[in-house]
Amino acid sequence: MTGAWAAMQRVFEERERQEIDEGRVARLAELAARVRELSELVILSQADEMEIAAVTREIELLTARLAAAGRGIPPSAEVGDGGVVRQLGSPVTGLLNTLAPPIEIRIGDDGTARSEFTLGLLYEGPPGFVHGGVSAMILDHLSGCAASANGTPGMTAGLDLRYRRPTPLGVPLSAEAKAVRVDGRKTFVDSRIIGPDGRATAEATAVFIMPTR
Numbered sequence: 001m002t003g004a005w006a007a008m009q010r011v012f013e014e015r016e017r018q019e020i021d022e023g024r025v026a027r028l029a030e031l032a033a034r035v036r037e038l039s040e041l042v043i044l045s046q047a048d049e050m051e052i053a054a055v056t057r058e059i060e061l062l063t064a065r066l067a068a069a070g071r072g073i074p075p076s077a078e079v080g081d082g083g084v085v086r087q088l089g090s091p092v093t094g095l096l097n098t099l100a101p102p103i104e105i106r107i108g109d110d111g112t113a114r115s116e117f118t119l120g121l122l123y124e125g126p127p128g129f130v131h132g133g134v135s136a137m138i139l140d141h142l143s144g145c146a147a148s149a150n151g152t153p154g155m156t157a158g159l160d161l162r163y164r165r166p167t168p169l170g171v172p173l174s175a176e177a178k179a180v181r182v183d184g185r186k187t188f189v190d191s192r193i194i195g196p197d198g199r200a201t202a203e204a205t206a207v208f209i210m211p212t213r
């Protein structure tokens, strides 16, 4: 493991040094939001084959336009208010990652990481319900933020999940995570996703370990 933490820190610091042009981020976030809509329509659209082929060709052209401007390093990360890491390319919270819902996380005065979000069709597992892996991803990330906010960041060493009841798609959900115990390099975090009726749909206990340097 030695070296992995240092390597991560190097990458993090390199990206943190990137200037963030908030106007440009806002434009890119808008682009990402439109691509998410497009992704959902790829599943739902009733267009006929000719129309699908025509749209595919237009998208190829749009992709070529963006590619023509060249490729940089992945988008920046920075530590924001309350110690929340803002990763523009995160698959959970990244405004610029079209795979991300994206969810917004804030840290309360007591160190609890919280978020409210609605998950659409792109995150479906059982028909009409959220994929269990997506719930796990959200709880993992939220718990990582809670460990970080506790001043004891680390890598997920374990994520013990209990799916209490199906998590519905297309309705407002909330989630929360809090560091409950620190034991040397290990931080234990409890988390849950809460359905619109106020009951937990998924609960997790995670352990985060600060790698040896």
Ligand SMILES: CCCCCCCCCCCCCCCC(=O)SCCNC(=O)CCNC(=O)[C@H](O)C(C)(C)COP(=O)(O)OP(=O)(O)OC[C@H]1O[C@@H](n2cnc3c(N)ncnc32)[C@H](O)[C@@H]1OP(=O)(O)O
Pocket: 001, 004, 005, 008, 009, 012, 085, 140, 141, 142, 143, 144, 145, 148, 153, 154, 155, 156, 157, 158, 159, 184, 185, 186, 207, 209, 210, 211, 212
């Ligand atoms: C610098 C950049 C800034 C970053 C700013 C932070 C950003 C924050 C916001 C983002 C939030 C993202 C949240 C998602 C985070 C991921 O997605 S992380 C990616 C997924 N996880 C991984 O890839 C981890 C892969 N595994 C590893 O690298 C190594 O196994 C680990 C986890 C670092 C541990 O390695 P190690 O240091 O060699 O640990 P090891 O000596 O085996 O065990 C240490 C202790 O922990 C215990 N232990 C090990 N596993 C477990 C377990 N599952 N349960 C209980 N105890 C355990 C051992 O028994 C041992 O106990 P003691 O003997 O000390 O009492």
